[in-house]
Amino acid sequence: MEDFNNVHNVDNADYVESTDHVSSPYAKNNINYNAFDEKDVEANQNNANVINSLVGKIISEKYLSDFINEEIFFIGEVVGIEDNKISLKSVNGKCVECVIQDRNFKAHTKYVGIKGTVSDDLKIIETRGVIFLEDINFEIVNEYINIYMQNINSDVFLSSY
Numbered sequence: 828m829e830d831f832n833n834v835h836n837v838d839n840a841d842y843v844e845s846t847d848h849v850s851s852p853y854a855k856n857n858i859n860y861n862a863f864d865e866k867d868v869e870a871n872q873n874n875a876n877v878i879n880s881l882v883g884k885i886i887s888e889k890y891l892s893d894f895i896n897e898e899i900f901f902i903g904e905v906v907g908i909e910d911n912k913i914s915l916k917s918v919n920g921k922c923v924e925c926v927i928q929d930r931n932f933k934a935h936t937k938y939v940g941i942k943g944t945v946s947d948d949l950k951i952i953e954t955r956g957v958i959f960l961e962d963i964n965f966e967i968v969n970e971y972i973n974i975y976m977q978n979i980n981s982d983v984f985l986s987s988y
Contacts, residue, residue: 883898883899883900883942883943884897884899884900884975885899885900885901885902885968885971885972885975886899886900886901886972886976887901887917887918887919887968887969887972887973888917888919888921888922888923889917889919889921889972889973890972890976891923891945891949891951892949893976894945895945895946895947895949896944896945896946896947897944897945898942898943898944898954898955899942899943899944899945899951900940900941900942901915901917901923901925901940901941901943901951902917902918902938902939902940902960902963902968903915903916903917903918903923903925903938903939903941904916904937904938904963904965905934905936905937905938905939906922908932908933908934910930911926911927911928911929911930911932912924912925912926912927913925913927913932913934913939913941915939915941918963918965918966918968918969918972919969919972920965923949923950923951924950924951925941925943925950925951925952925953926946926950926951926952926953927941927953927957928953929957932957934959935959936959936960936961938959938960938961938962938963939957939958939959939960940957940958940960941953941956941957941958942954942955942956942958943955
């Protein structure tokens with residue numbers, strides 16, 4: 828097997844000492860792997876905003892007040908149904924009242940996900956439907972939501988598509 832340095836004509840000392848690898852085999856192709864393009868970041872953020880508006884941020888009762896008049900996705904355990912109002916236990920353990928469009932709603936499962944808008948009085952007003960869910964690990968979902976919300980403005984959470 829031939830040595831990498833011989834095959835690619837790379838001088839080891841120059842290659843290792845170069846922090847930006849300008850002297851690397853890739854330099855002749857004018858590829859800068861350390862480039863940072865603010866337009867890309869802005870485009871990614873715009874894509875993330877579009878997707879969040881379509882899908883809705885998954886939140887718990889703890890963060891409802893941060894999303895008044897915004898669309899969200901809410902997962903909860905059905906604890907009561909009366910007409911078109913459902914009481915759901917949030918993944919953080921507190922109950923939230925949800926208003927749904929179907930006055931004859933019947934829960935087929937213990938857990939549901941609702942796409943809706945948060946009202947001024949912190950109710951969830953269903954806008955796009957109810958999804959019936961099977962077993963949900965509330966502890967994991969709650970921890971995910973907390974991590975996301977605590978780091979929502981971090982570059983880590985910028986969309987990559």
